[in-house]
Amino acid sequence: MNDRRSTDSGLTRELAMELARVTEAAAVAAARLRGRGDEKAADQVAVDAMRAELNRLPIRGTVVIGEGERDEAPMLYIGEEVGLGHGPEVDIALDPLEGTTICAKNMPNSLAVISMASKGTLLFAPDVYMDKLAIGPGYPEGIVDIDADPADNIKALAKAKGVPVSEITACILDRPRHDEILAAVRSTGAAVRLIGDGDVAGIIDTTDPDVTGVDIYMGRGGAPEGVLAASALRCVGGQMQGRLILDTPEKVARAAKMGVSDPTRSYKMTELASGDVLFAATGVTDGNMLKGVKFAKNYIQTETIVMRSSSRTVREITARHQDVEKFN
Ligand code: VTB
Ligand code: MG
Ligand code: MG
Secondary structure, eight states: OOOTTOOTTOOOHHHHHHHHHHHHHHHHHHHTTTTSSOHHHHHHHHHHHHHHHHTTSSSEEEEEESSSOTTTOSSSOTTOEESSSOSOEEEEEEEEEEOHHHHHHTOSOOEEEEEEEETTOBOOOOSSEEEEEEEOSSSOTTSSOTTSOHHHHHHHHHHHHTSOGGGOEEEEEOOGGGHHHHHHHHHTTOEEEEESSOHHHHHHHTTOHHHHOOOEEEEEEEHHHHHHHHHHHHHHOOEEEEEEOOOSHHHHHHHHHTTOOOTTOEEEHHHHBOSOEEEEEEESSOOSSSOOOEEOSSOEEEEEEEEETTTTEEEEEEEEEOOGGGGO
16 A cells, blocks of 8 residues: 555554554553552563564564563563564554552553664663653643752743643652652642652553643652653653662663663654654553453453554554454
8 A cells, every 4th residue: 555654663553453453452461460469460461462463463562661681581571573574664652561569459541552763763761760741732842840949830831831730630640759849849839649650651642631631740759660761651652751870889780781872861742863763652541541451251351542653543443353263
């Protein structure tokens, strides 16, 4: 098929659809273990399922953000080659179960997530924390800034949105490390949505405040999750900034090995994910944007969001899998 927006990257819309199957498989596997209190088991089955599906894709893929270093993660480790070994050469960031604790507790917003990008275009983020700031599309570039006072960011956003500050909601991970940000945001009169885990979902939520009720995401979470979220925003639009927290010589050295020469710099969305990118996420537990996997008597239903940066298409795919055997 002739694709007006196809680029040299080979990240076609067909591949975007294939990615949906990858996150669907991981989500179904994890969802079977929802609410069992066993984070590790749920994570493991998601990893296994995602890997099996990835290895059926016509790509020459390398995991650049995965489950960790090879010695600690036997599968989907950083550097693992995936795919059938023919097709476009791509880098992959993944989190087969983003929000293992949420899944184990059967609480909202755990996801199976993946992004696929042209080779060399995703930040090689070590598994450290990242300070993050994100807003959805439709605002002038630079109205919020990771180096600005959180209260000023909230006020600037309210002004740009044309609403009183009291109508802004910030999503923040519920951690003692965020006490200061929390106080600053609340001092403006804005509302806060505290989440127990899952900031990939928290950041994606900013892209559609009318549906999710979240206008801005702020705070410190995982760096790998930051690159995944940036991949999604690259497709939908919006703004994001991140800064790696390299607060020990060991972390600085680890990041340097991955190519980070300035340990204090911040990255814009287009630096976290700079090239063509495909993104897919399937709900494991019910969330603001995606429903979790539903096990019905004769079918399994999944909800997936698939995005493609080159066309900026966002598809929401509800799939009814009637051949439930395929997940076994
Ligand atoms: C962060 C966040 C993730 O876990 O990594 C968090 O980015 C871990 O934070 O979305 P703590 O070390 O404070 O527990 C998640 O919430 C879930 O993986
Ligand atoms: Mg994981
Ligand atoms: Mg995670």
